[in-house]
Amino acid sequence: MTKVTLTVNGRKVSGECEDRTLLVNFIRENLGLTGTHVGCDTTQCGACVVHMDGRSVKSCTILAVQASGSDITTIEGISSGDTLHPVQAAFKENHGLQCGFCTPGMVMTAVDMIRRHGGQLDEQTVRSELEGNICRCTGYHNIVKSILSAADEMGAKQAAE
Structure with missing residues (x-):
């Protein structure tokens, strides 16, 4: 041991x-x-x-x-008490999950993706970077929508600071 x-x-x-x-x-x-x-x-x-x-x-x-x-x-x-991380909130708002099994990995991948790209993401980049994450329930549309929504919100927040 x-x-x-x-x-x-x-x-x-x-x-x-x-x-x-x-x-x-x-x-x-x-x-x-x-x-x-x-x-x-x-x-x-x-x-x-x-x-x-x-x-x-x-x-x-x-x-x-x-x-x-x-x-x-x-x-x-990644959350702060009862306050969801912006990516978690975006997944909830945009129906980015179904059974939820892949969701933690998707969210963690998205948080890093947004950080690395400074919130400047497009659909093609998100889809490309999600290649290593599999969801068997969705067509990824709402997952991508959730990530883009979170990136916009987090990018706007960074710009305001």
Whole structure:
């Protein structure tokens, strides 16, 4: 067993796990944060996306021991109390989810996408950047609409500051 120490959603945490434990399993099983989903275990679906040191990563492709010392943000860490993150709010307003299984990964991917593009996104860019995230319920139309809406809101907020 190896000791893993991370900062998760702003809180320093430690736990022991086998060297082969995936980050997604460590987050879910050791920390009890079940918003990060296990979908395919092969980096195909994107349901397990979290932010590691500020960048979106598929946590089913990273060992927990490799992430030790990192700053991890999960879907549970992006809202502020009862106030949804603007991307979460946009998904709710624009019906960007159906069954909800892919939603945490989609939201985490979108938050990073908007950050990297400074809120300046178009439909083609969003669709291209969502290639690593699979939704089996929708045609992606409302997901893309949600991300563009959040990008507009977040870009306007940044411009006003």
